[in-house]
Amino acid sequence: MPNQEYIFAILGIATTSTIILLSFAFMVKTRRIKQLNLNIFNLRKSLEEMDEQAKLIVRTDLELNKTHEELDKRINCLFALQRISYDLSRTLDQKEIFLRLSPERVQEIGFSKAIIFENDAAPGALKHQIGFSEEELSLIKNEFSRKNILRIIKEANRAVSSIPGEGAENNETAKTILNITKLDSFVIAPILKKDGFYGLLLLGNASRETPLTEGDEELASILSTQIGQALDNAELFERAYSQHQELEKKVIERTRELSDALGEIQIINKRKSDFVSAVSHELRTPLTSIKGYASILLSEKLGVLPAEIKERLGKINKHSDELTHMINDMLDIARIESGKFLMKLEPLDLRQITESVIDLLGPQLKEKSINIQTHLPPELPLVLADKIQIQRVLINLMGNAIKFVSPNTGQLRISSLESADTIQVDISDNGIGMSEHDTSRIFDEFYRVDNTINQKVKGTGLGLTLVKNIILAHQGKIWVESRLNQGSTFSFSLPRTK
């Protein structure tokens, strides 16, 4: 049975080789499976790692988004705050300041409710509110005053909010306020004015959707500072305004008092003038008789008089003349002052009048050998005045000058000055002049300068008063410049013809 053996041998070899081959293949497969398993393990590991990275990314992204959100909110708030500041800065009315904090604006800075309390004696003087009902408000008012919230805020001197922070005391206050206001979150900032604590600003939200951040405390502080400043400004303005009003009232009062006094003075002055003119008239009649009788006696028609009597009579006559003159002047002054004096205004050539007066005074000038110079231009514009009165003025002023200059060395200078509306005439002399005291009173009634010439020459002390009244009645001005022993310059101005 060799064949059979062969077959067995072949079969054995084949089986063995198959087994060898199979086990080889199995070994290769196992290694591949192991490799694959390793690969899968690695892949899964990287996937897990990537997922871990994804978690990191998501967490970072969330934080980033929150920051961004907060930033966006801040930017919007700042814009809104800027608008509120602008609104606040544009009002100086206290009530209006609070109204400017409108629901829309408060919404823009991220709040739905607001309250402003003033630190008043009354329990929580409410100045402004947004978003609360009447009942809620009365409860808040009472509870705030009962729990001394205003005092707590005043003492804290900074923003207090519902953000949980360090310090149990603060958290306790926040809890109390949340309970009273029924808000979900709030921030309270003290409103400070220049003179100290004014009250509080409360901003809050009733719903959870807008959580508070630290930025809100700053925001509320900025806003409350703005309100404080606006209130200060309004107060300042109010004060300035009322002071101004007060001042204006005083000015009106004083003006009225002055015009009343002036009216009284005018009445008194008129009475005086009336009295003077009445008395003068009464005086003039007997005086005329006295002078008449004296003249008759002096004419010696009633018989020759002894020299002594004649001399006395001459004195009576002379004094009567002086008295008449004086009475006439007083009458004129009184008439002008009382407005009874009717002037005949006409265009006048001052140069012509001055020359006629110089002619009139020629004998006196010659007597004292006075050198007189006139510097009035021929084209001097005309003035609107009463001819006779202006002549009187010139006679008076030039007469005075002649009186007070020394004989032979005396000088008189008449000049003019034109302005748009007036003509000014200056009459200067190199006479004895007068002191400052005298110049200030020279135009007063019955005032006479006490000097050697006046002691010798009699005068009424009414001449310059009359002159002054005449010039004033023409809407003109008159004044004097003089120094003792250095001559005088009398100046007057009259309106030009139009």
Place this chain on the structure above:
Amino acid sequence: MSFKIAIGLSTRKAIPEAAQEAALKCVSQLPAPGDASLALVFSTPDFASAGLLKSIRQALKSNIPIIGCSAVNLITSEGIQKEGVIIALLSLANTKISCGLIETDKNKDPLSGAQELGTGLASHLKGQRRQFCLLFNDGLSENTSGLIKGLQSVLGVSFPFIGGGSSDNLKFRQTYQYYDQRVLTKGTVCALLAGKLNFGLGIKHGWRPLGKTRVISESSGNIIKKIDGQNACYLYEDYFAKTIKELKKELPRISILYPIGVHLKGESEYLLRNIISLNDDGSITTQGDVPQGSSIRLMIATKESCLEAARQAALQVQVNLRDKKAEFALVISSASRAYLLGRQAHSEIKIIREILGRETPLFGFYSYGEYAPLGSINYYGQTYLHNQTIAILGIAQE
């Protein structure tokens, strides 16, 4: 010209005056205001009142259907309006319109309510070629899937819906829907358009997946119970290293910035699901349905990716209009986008205008949830509820 549109905005504070101003602006722009066939009205929540709609009706002086809703912000060609009312008056010569509403989601199975509405809408337009359906509902509603399913069961699974959930001022308390002179709070309002119409849709969000893929191991409707065998909430606890309590505090922010993305085969973008609440039993409630077995990822976006998405959506509109110029565009953008973009929110509108053309008027609103069909073949153009998404409807002349 087969259609015309006029848009009027008013930012007046008093409701009747605002309504009148916006309506009269519209009327003055149309050569024949009497031919208008539909008025769309969007307003910020403060304006939501029967008085608003009554004043609009009076100023329009016609009985055309009015539909619309409240919104946190309005979209106009000029940018974002934080307060006011906007009206669009559509004059569509070759188009028939049928409007309908569901008053409330109470007392009624949402599916059957929607079927009833769909049947009603279709019955008025028999024998006409249905084009698309405008849909506005309460953005706080959790029953959107039933609503969509019910409408689709009547109008067709692939029938396009476009619209959004009405929004309030980010308080998530109450939103309003407008139908003729009525203001609803938990309702749905629709306008079905049929006839000849050249329209194009664009839809994108710009959120990108992050981290491992996970699988929904247990869910029912819009409640996700387990993810990868663990409590659904654990996904967020793990990623953010925060407890549920801490997460709840930051929920609006986390929900807006990091929604759940459901992977859709063939779609370039994930379908996003906003979290409405993290529940004590460890489950997550979302605004739309998340089917069991779905692959999901945590999603993240940047301002840039968000703005790029708006650009892509506008480009999609152009492609879908076969390069005809859009005569106007309805823009429904998620309130989440406005939140993420913050101060840059207006850039989104600017980008759309750059693509569609500066003379193309835009109008729309910021929504809680957007309705638009998915594009890829796998989904047969089926409409879904989206979150964080921008949906653009462009209409061109034929």
